[in-house]
Amino acid sequence: MQTQTHAPAPTSTAPQLPQVTLPRNPGMPLDLDWVARAQTNTSAIERRCATLPGRRSVKKAYQAAWLAKAITLIDLTTLSGDDTPGRVRRLCAKGRQPLRADLNTALGLPPLTTGAICVYHEMVATAVDALQSTGIPVAAVSTGFPAGLSPFHTRIAEIEASVAAGAAEIDIVISRRHVLTGDWQALYDETCAYRAACGDAHVKAILATGELGSLRNVARASLVCMMAGADFIKTSTGKEPVNATLPVTLVMLRAIRDYADRTGHKVGYKPAGGISKAKDALVYMAMIRDELGPRWVQPDLFRFGASSLLNDIERQLEHHVTGRYSASHRHPMG
Numbered sequence: 001m002q003t004q005t006h007a008p009a010p011t012s013t014a015p016q017l018p019q020v021t022l023p024r025n026p027g028m029p030l031d032l033d034w035v036a037r038a039q040t041n042t043s044a045i046e047r048r049c050a051t052l053p054g055r056r057s058v059k060k061a062y063q064a065a066w067l068a069k070a071i072t073l074i075d076l077t078t079l080s081g082d083d084t085p086g087r088v089r090r091l092c093a094k095g096r097q098p099l100r101a102d103l104n105t106a107l108g109l110p111p112l113t114t115g116a117i118c119v120y121h122e123m124v125a126t127a128v129d130a131l132q133s134t135g136i137p138v139a140a141v142s143t144g145f146p147a148g149l150s151p152f153h154t155r156i157a158e159i160e161a162s163v164a165a166g167a168a169e170i171d172i173v174i175s176r177r178h179v180l181t182g183d184w185q186a187l188y189d190e191t192c193a194y195r196a197a198c199g200d201a202h203v204k205a206i207l208a209t210g211e212l213g214s215l216r217n218v219a220r221a222s223l224v225c226m227m228a229g230a231d232f233i234k235t236s237t238g239k240e241p242v243n244a245t246l247p248v249t250l251v252m253l254r255a256i257r258d259y260a261d262r263t264g265h266k267v268g269y270k271p272a273g274g275i276s277k278a279k280d281a282l283v284y285m286a287m288i289r290d291e292l293g294p295r296w297v298q299p300d301l302f303r304f305g306a307s308s309l310l311n312d313i314e315r316q317l318e319h320h321v322t323g324r325y326s327a328s329h330r331h332p333m334g
């Protein structure tokens with residue numbers, strides 16, 4: 001029988017303005033021996049993931065604190081073909097004040113913000129303008145998102161244009177074919193070029209894990225992207241048939257741990273796509289805390305890529321305060 005543990009409340013629910021205080025991952029030369037040694041034990045990984053939600057539930061008093069913390073870790077995202085400046089401005093307003101003021105007060109929380117606002121390049125200028133003097137970074141999905149199959153020079157130009165428009169973080173998509181053909185040198189070179197084009201903007205490397213074929217490929221691609229200087233590794237675009245999962249998360253977190261042990265550089269993690277329930281967010285947070293420690297549960301090292309998670313977290317916090325759930329249509333965005 002599984003025993004439920006009460007995870008301690010996060011040390012602080014007030015890391016509101018995401019400040020990157022860590023030195024960036026500078027990368028390292030491609031180490032093909034290390035890449036080849038990366039293995040995964042799928043059945044052990046699946047067993048561990050199956051038991052985690054029961055073993056690491058967060059109960060009552062701590063739950064609200066963890067959910068408030070989760071809000072600060074969200075890259076609040078809109079990546080739709082029908083995005084408009086108006087929608088992006090509303091999203092930014094939600095990012096500035098993600099929780100209804102009465103709930104914020106009742107919970108005794110300081111002002112919260114989301115970790116970032118994540119949009120297509122075309123919407124970067126609008127988001128930057130809407131977030132002026134908030135300290136909330138704008139993340140742009142560039143490099144021919146989501147497939148990453150546009151000509152290489154246009155992918156580089158897109159990064160440069162997003163940075164020039166004010167994006168502080170660039171979510172790049174890797175070429176899946178380099179992984180599927182085992183061309184690690186090509187993946188490394190591509191990611192190095194993206195990082196160079198980003199300049200001071202931080203690089204989140206989207207692996208599109210649902211298209212990589214195996215957990216071993218996920219582990220190897222994670223290592224190669226970190227060797228190439230990725231500041232974050234991210235699971236998915238949200239557009240693949242399978243997006244963030246716990247097994248993929250475990251593999252990527254262990255790659256991050258190996259890389260930190262060996263190089264001393266902490267790389268961030270961003271699960272993205274299909275994370276829409278507060279209870280699932282708590283499981284991800286428990287896993288990252290278990291695998292990497294509490295330092296990683298901060299906005300400079302952990303983000304959820306999510307378009308609708310905030311909606312459910314706000315509903316759960318409303319229930320915590322009032323004992324009632326409001327209809328989800330009362331939370332039209334986030």
Ligand SMILES: O=C[C@H](O)COP(=O)(O)O
Binds near residue numbers: 079118237239273274
């Ligand atoms: O990077 C973020 C994802 O595209 C968001 O996916 P979602 O809409 O399933 O939450």
